[in-house]
Amino acid sequence: MKEITANEFEQEVLKGGKVLLDFYSTECPPCEALFPKLESLEKLFVHDIKFMKIFRQGNRDLADKLGVKGSPTLLFFENGEEVCSRLSGGIKRKEIIRDLRHLMDKKQIDSIMNSVKPTVTHTDVAILGAGPGGLTAGLYLCQAKIDTTLIDIALPGGNVSTTHMVSNYPGFIDPQPGYMLSHNMSEQTKKCGTVYKVAVDVTKVDLLKKEIIIDEFETIKAKKIIIATGTSPNRLGIPGELEFKGQGISYCATCDAKYFVDKEVVVIGGGNSAIEEADFISKFASRITIVHQFDKLQANKLAQEKAFNNPKISFMFEHEPRAFQKDGDKMLVEIEDLKTKEMKTLRSDGIFVFIGLKPNLELFGKALELDQWGYIKTNEDMQTNVEGVYAVGDVGSKKYRQITTAIADGTIAAIAITKEID
Ligand SMILES: Cc1cc2nc3c(=O)[nH]c(=O)nc-3n(C[C@H](O)[C@H](O)[C@H](O)COP(=O)(O)OP(=O)(O)OC[C@H]3O[C@@H](n4cnc5c(N)ncnc54)[C@H](O)[C@@H]3O)c2cc1C
Numbered sequence: 001m002k003e004i005t006a007n008e009f010e011q012e013v014l015k016g017g018k019v020l021l022d023f024y025s026t027e028c029p030p031c032e033a034l035f036p037k038l039e040s041l042e043k044l045f046v047h048d049i050k051f052m053k054i055f056r057q058g059n060r061d062l063a064d065k066l067g068v069k070g071s072p073t074l075l076f077f078e079n080g081e082e083v084c085s086r087l088s089g090g091i092k093r094k095e096i097i098r099d100l101r102h103l104m105d106k107k108q109i110d111s112i113m114n115s116v117k118p119t120v121t122h123t124d125v126a127i128l129g130a131g132p133g134g135l136t137a138g139l140y141l142c143q144a145k146i147d148t149t150l151i152d153i154a155l156p157g158g159n160v161s162t163t164h165m166v167s168n169y170p171g172f173i174d175p176q177p178g179y180m181l182s183h184n185m186s187e188q189t190k191k192c193g194t195v196y197k198v199a200v201d202v203t204k205v206d207l208l209k210k211e212i213i214i215d216e217f218e219t220i221k222a223k224k225i226i227i228a229t230g231t232s233p234n235r236l237g238i239p240g241e242l243e244f245k246g247q248g249i250s251y252c253a254t255c256d257a258k259y260f261v262d263k264e265v266v267v268i269g270g271g272n273s274a275i276e277e278a279d280f281i282s283k284f285a286s287r288i289t290i291v292h293q294f295d296k297l298q299a300n301k302l303a304q305e306k307a308f309n310n311p312k313i314s315f316m317f318e319h320e321p322r323a324f325q326k327d328g329d330k331m332l333v334e335i336e337d338l339k340t341k342e343m344k345t346l347r348s349d350g351i352f353v354f355i356g357l358k359p360n361l362e363l364f365g366k367a368l369e370l371d372q373w374g375y376i377k378t379n380e381d382m383q384t385n386v387e388g389v390y391a392v393g394d395v396g397s398k399k400y401r402q403i404t405t406a407i408a409d410g411t412i413a414a415i416a417i418t419k420e421i422d
Pocket residue numbers: 128129130131132133134151152153154155156157158159160162163165166167168169202228229230231273277360363392393394395401402403404406
């Protein structure tokens with residue numbers, strides 16, 4: 001994929017015909033997951049559309065001028081005009097293909113997509129999700145010489161890769177950058193010989209038949225499936241949230257905090273993630289206002305102490321966001337004072353939302369038995385109610401969701417499966 005700079009923008013993009021432009025950042029897992037998707041689509045659409053990327057940090061003025069406020073952001077141009085709304089965050093391959101219709105005739109797109117020949121591969125164990133749980137299961141299975149395929153919609157690493165520093169993972173004296181910890185876990189599992197199919201779209205999963213379709217044309221048939229799909233950030237579900245996601249509203253501090261040097265930021269939430277990430281954002285931003293619905297924080301005591309002693313951070317307790325708006329470059333959030341019912345408007349340069357997580361289960365239909373909070377029930381071997389299907393890590397029903405508990409689950413499932421397959 002061709003890389004351009006701001007100086008080439010006019011020539012390459014505005015005068016470039018049909019162009020798909022990816023604003024990316026470094027240390028941005030969703031950006032890295034997007035590259036292979038764009039590169040594979042570029043091969044298919046090479047005669048019709050130009051695929052280009054531009055480094056957001058190195059071309060900030062252009063990014064600001066175009067109102068690009070999240071990484072990655074994908075823009076679609078035809079003859080110098082932007083032709084549809086932008087894609088940002090964890091962008092799916094099928095969303096890009098869907099939006100290509102703004103640049104090309106649908107029949108033409110279908111004909112190119114239909115030229116891709118379907119394939120079928122067989123594996124002993126298919127693991128869905130390459131976070132700590134899935135990677136550990138992959139490592140143990142691979143070391144037991146069991147043919148294993150690890151599938152992820154993003155690059156390996158899971159939530160650890162977007163955590164700034166991890167201080168409670170045993171074996172390291174000093175806190176470790178999350179992306180390094182997850183990188184090492186992934187390399188260890190890969191080196192053993194586990195097959196990786198990552199940064200793909202998981203199109204369909206049939207737990208009963210043990211079949212997984214990826215990128216619409218590749219079917220993977222397995223004897224066992226391990227679900228290790230973890231969790232995703234909860235959305236507030238209020239007006240303006242979807243509209244301004246990636247354009248002022250972010251769910252990933254490691255991806256976007258660096259763009260808020262000397263800027264004012266609002267953080268929504270009061271649990272561990274919100275308070276630890278606010279501390280990280282304060283390395284860049286000049287002022288952070290934490291808006292929290294309760295009268296005290298839910299984060300652990302150490303994180304709370306750090307936040308209360310951070311001169312850049314102030315708190316609005318018992319306030320809840322009701323809507324987001326934009327005023328030029330500024331983000332506006334309307335918040336309600338839960339005690340007085342008074343509405344207030346906070347003005348800032350950007351908003352980070354950390355209000356808890358939900359299990360990633362959308363693809364599994366109704367076959368799985370869930371607990372009252374919607375997490376997958378398992379027995380002590382991590383087996384679900386569906387024969388041959390296991391669940392490990394944060395997606396499973398449990399009291400404590402940590403890296404160590406996810407890798408413990410992965411270990412147990414892999415050993416149980418090894419015994420069964422033997
Ligand atoms: C901001 C933050 C900070 C944290 N800090 C710490 C900490 O300091 N210490 C600690 O111990 N824990 C911490 N945690 C918790 C820790 O990250 C999790 O407990 C751990 O990552 C769980 O691992 P997992 O493998 O179950 O899931 P995840 O890490 O969530 O990984 C799930 C993987 O599944 C993939 N996936 C999702 N849907 C699909 C699908 N349909 N098909 C295929 N793949 C899919 C995802 O892309 C992802 O790679 C933190 C969490 C967050 C959010």
